[in-house]
Amino acid sequence: xxxxxxxxxxxxxxxxxxxxxxxxxxxxxxxxxxxxxxxxxxxxxxxxxxxxxxxxxxxxxxxxxxxxxxxxxxxxxxxxxxxxxxxxxxxxxxxxxxxxxxxxxxxxxxxxxxxxxxxxxxxxxxxxxxxxxxxxxxxxxxxxxxxxxxxxxxxxxxxxxxxxxxxxxxxxxx
Ligand code: S3P
Numbered sequence: 001x002x003x004x005x006x007x008x009x010x011x012x013x014x015x016x017x018x019x020x021x022x023x024x025x026x027x028x029x030x031x032x033x034x035x036x037x038x039x040x041x042x043x044x045x046x047x048x049x050x051x052x053x054x055x056x057x058x059x060x061x062x063x064x065x066x067x068x069x070x071x072x073x074x075x076x077x078x079x080x081x082x083x084x085x086x087x088x089x090x091x092x093x094x095x096x097x098x099x100x101x102x103x104x105x106x107x108x109x110x111x112x113x114x115x116x117x118x119x120x121x122x123x124x125x126x127x128x129x130x131x132x133x134x135x136x137x138x139x140x141x142x143x144x145x146x147x148x149x150x151x152x153x154x155x156x157x158x159x160x161x162x163x164x165x166x167x168x169x170x171x172x173x174x
Pocket of ligand 1: 013014015016019038049082083084085086125126127128
């Protein structure tokens with residue numbers, strides 16, 4: 001089906017990078033639908049993500065996340081954002097590679113680490129940051145940044161930019 005689909009993009013990046021905020025802006029500017037994988041997961045699970053983690057644990061969350069994200073990668077024509085940890089799951093990595101092969105863009109939204117960390121901690125409701133949130137965020141960033149770079153075919157730096165400015169920059173690159 002290469003070349004047959006509309007230009008579409010999936011946004012990845014760290015917790016607090018602004019994936020959903022910027023993704024919504026881009027979708028609006030391009031007049032495309034927007035979806036957030038975490039919202040779809042919550043809808044399927046019938047509960048909020050922290051509750052799901054507490055009840056079933058991270059491995060079960062990653063399985064559900066993989067099912068939801070792979071469905072979206074196949075069917076969703078628009079802009080959508082993934083939860084920060086999603087690109088670490090091998091099945092999702094395969095899905096992202098296929099998405100690129102089909103003409104899609106996988107966008108690594110590279111926010112300033114200090115800004116993203118601060119926003120992630122302020123936001124709350126993130127079970128991966130339980131405990132010392134800054135230390136947890138930094139550790140995850142170190143593990144994830146190289147993977148995000150390698151699975152994405154578009155890298156967008158947003159240091160010091162408003163969500164609107166970041167969205168315009170992203171739009172020009174997809
Ligand atoms: C996670 C990030 C969250 C959510 C879940 C796990 C992670 O999404 O999927 O809490 O492992 O980084 P955001 O990146 O939108 O916060």
